Amino acid sequence: MARRSPLARFYLRIERAIVPVLLLVGWELFSRSGILPRALLPAPSQVLVAWADWVFATDGNTQSYSGHWAMDTAASATRVFSGFALATVLGVGIGMAIGWSRTVEKLIEPVLQVLRPVPPVSWIPLAIIWFGIADKPAIFLVFLGSFFPVLLSTIHGVKTVDRNLLRAGAMAGGTPRKLLRHIVFPAALPSIFSGLRIAIGS
Structure with missing residues (x-):
């Protein structure tokens, strides 16, 4: 089996990433549209912010367990x-x-x-x-x-x-x-x- 060139492998990685990226973008747009309350379907960006707060206690009103990850x-x-x-x-x-x-x-x-x-x-x-x-x-x-x-x-x-x-x-x-x-x-x-x-x- 012939080995793919570095450029071909790069394009293959891009092709594999297209669907996950589109899903994340669609999820973000749908969540921000207000069709569903954000409490039921938070946007990926909100999830990322909440995760950062949990790990690093970035929010001043953080939970007591945040920052201890x-x-x-x-x-x-x-x-x-x-x-x-x-x-x-x-x-x-x-x-x-x-x-x-x-x-x-x-x-x-x-x-x-x-x-x-x-x-x-x-x-x-x-x-x-x-x-x-x-x-x-x-x-x-x-x-x-x-x-x-x-x-x-x-x-x-x-x-x-x-x-x-x-x-x-x-x-x-x-x-x-x-x-x-x-x-x-x-x-x-x-x-x-x-x-x-x-x-x-x-």
């Missing part, structure tokens, strides 16, 4: 990333241990399999009792939603490492710790990243 977003992002980071560290660490050691698998996996089917929403009352009303319950719930996808993907990645690689590493004098660090972990990374993608979506 960036701070609120940062606070929510901090909770999400904290829970996700905790789930990543523990999920990968415990998953590596379970996948590598049968003893650890026998001790830990039964408990995890009992907890895994419980939806994170069901933990909300306990999270509030344990951590109170603050950031910690939210971080805990994000952690629960992300932990098991990372854990299961890590276990799968460790258990499916090519045994020939492990034998070759052992023949070269590799200790279990070196095999885990230099062979098992790199080989399990694709599965671990798949679990991280699933965890982000959950």
Whole structure:
């Protein structure tokens, strides 16, 4: 398939933008015509002004929550990333241990399999009792939603490492710790990243 020239791609973008632009212009004109009250159908320009006021508190008669958008977003992002980071560290660490050691698998996996089917929403009352009303319950719930996808993907990645690689590493004098660090972990990374993608979506 022949590649389009930059000019052709530019015209293609313009063609794709024509209909959305016409819709916005028509919406603006219809709203300003007064056929419908603006409270029912505000113009796009009014929506933009209201959004700017919500984010930046540009209006002197603004609502009490206006202007806090960036701070609120940062606070929510901090909770999400904290829970996700905790789930990543523990999920990968415990998953590596379970996948590598049968003893650890026998001790830990039964408990995890009992907890895994419980939806994170069901933990909300306990999270509030344990951590109170603050950031910690939210971080805990994000952690629960992300932990098991990372854990299961890590276990799968460790258990499916090519045994020939492990034998070759052992023949070269590799200790279990070196095999885990230099062979098992790199080989399990694709599965671990798949679990991280699933965890982000959950």
